Amino acid sequence: MIALPEVSIAQTNAATSSVGDDLDREVFGFLGLAVDALNFEVLLRAIYKASSVAAPYLISTPNVNFLVTSRIHPYFRESLLRSNLCIADGMPLIWIAKFLRIPIRERVTGADLFEILKRGEGAPKRLRVFLFGGAEGLASVVADKLNLSNGGLECVGSVNPGFGSIEEMSRREVIDAINASGADLLAVFLGAEKAQTWLLRNHHRIKIPLRAQFGAAINFEAGTVKRAPALLRNSGFEWMWRIKEEPYLWRRYWRDGKVLTKLFLTKVLPLAFHSSLHGAKRVQSEDLEIVARAADRAIEIALSGPAIARHVDRAAAEFRSALALQRDLVVDCSNLSWIDQRFIGLLLMLRKELVSKKLELRFANVPRDMRRLFGLNGFEFLLAEPQCLVIPR
Known part of the structure; x- marks a missing residue:
């Protein structure tokens, strides 16, 4: 690689006030996922804060099915990596995190989140929600229940898109109906892959600030499917109950388990x-x-030594300054001796910021043992090019 003049990016005078909060997120990367380490209290504060800001805020709830699907479909994986919050929904993910000594200890399911928002206990305001998806008639049932309860959610509209394609669900009249509702929260009740792909495709077309995929929560709320008892949910055997209630799910659980x-x-x-x-x-x-080192079209950042949690704050400050220069970033790994899941999480957030600016993150001179570490953590794709995956609009 051509040597470039050294600069102290941390001392640049470029403004960084426009940089988002992604580099401040406590994110860990493992098995190809980016997962935030936070509890319900912190999550709820973030949700109500985001509901008052006119900017898209995507919450994803990865579980084992998300993990499996993300390894097959790049666009689905991209929807997780570009989310504003990714919270672990699935006990196997919690168990794996504990095994690898990653401090992600609390399971936050989409159904639990919907239930807590519905109750609205101690909430600063009542959220207006738009329901998208679910079987025929379920959204109307849930809407009536929400509006009669006077709880934390007020339903201001719903659409049942049927079983159409992503393109059909993204028609202008559908998006216009969603935007005209004036909702704070878009609750999507589709299959995981279709929901995440639709949300990512329409990320900048939808005007509702908060959006999340709540999966089967609409069935629980409507009463068409009984949710597993808390003991089974907390012990990791909820899948057995789900198969009892919805036998067709056994194929998915069998595939995902393998x-x-x-x-x-x-x-x-x-x-x-x-x-x-x-x-x-x-x-x-x-x-x-x-x-x-700065060049005309890229900033090269050379890392020497161990890239671990202890150095995340200092590295984040350097990355913020580099982002302010509005150029692609190249991370030189030739002298990198170790990388842990927390630092990988930081790199994922750096990549997210660059993608939002239509810039790229590239890795150069990656030693074989570091390639092995990236691979074992499920992030071999980070070392491939291009890094800016184009989402069809």
């Missing part, structure tokens, strides 16, 4: 062994050197 087992054997276990064998604890006291 993929999860394979991932555990081929990625999670080797990652834990690799971390133990190569001394992940040893690098905790070592420093990370960050050197930036």
Whole structure:
């Protein structure tokens, strides 16, 4: 790589006030997902704050099915990586996080979130919600229940798009009906893949600030499907109850279970062994050197040493300054000795900020052992080009 003149990006005079809060998020990357470490209290504060800002705010709730689907469909994965919050919905994800010593300890399901918003206990305001999806007639039933309860959600409209394609669900009249409602929250009740793809495709067309996919929550709210008891949900056996209630789901759970087992054997276990064998604890006291070099069209940031949680705040400050220069970023990994899940999470947020500016994040000179670490964590795709995946509009 051609040597470029060194600059101290941290000392640049470029304004960074326009940079979003993504670099401040406590995000961890594992198995190809970006997951926020937060609890319900923090989540609710973020939701009510975002509801008062005229900017799109996408909340995703990845579970095992999300994990499996994200490894097959790049657009689905992209919807998770571009979300404003990604919260773990699924006990297997919590178990894997604990096994890898990642501090994501609280499961936050879409159904639980909808229920808490519906109750509205201690909420600063009543959210206006638009219901999108669900089987025929369910949205009307749920809308009536919400408006009669005088709780935390007021339904101001609904659309049942049927079983059409993403293109059909993205027709102008559909989007116009959603936008005309004046809702604070768009609650989507479609299958995970279709919902996330539709949300990402229409991200900038929808004017409702808050949007999230709540999956089967509409069935629970309408009373057509009985939700599993709390004991089964908290112990990780909710899938057994779901199959009892909806037998056709066994195929999905069987497929997802097989993929999860394979991932555990081929990625999670080797990652834990690799971390133990190569001394992940040893690098905790070592420093990370960050050197930036500017060129006409890109900023090269060279990382030397271990890129770990302890260095995230300092690296985030450097990345913010680099983002203000409005150029592609190239991360030189030639002297990178280690990278943990927290720092990968920071890189994912850096990538998200760049994508929002139609810029790219690239990695250069990645040693073989670092490629292995990226791969074991499920982020081999980060090392491939291009990094700016174009979403059809």
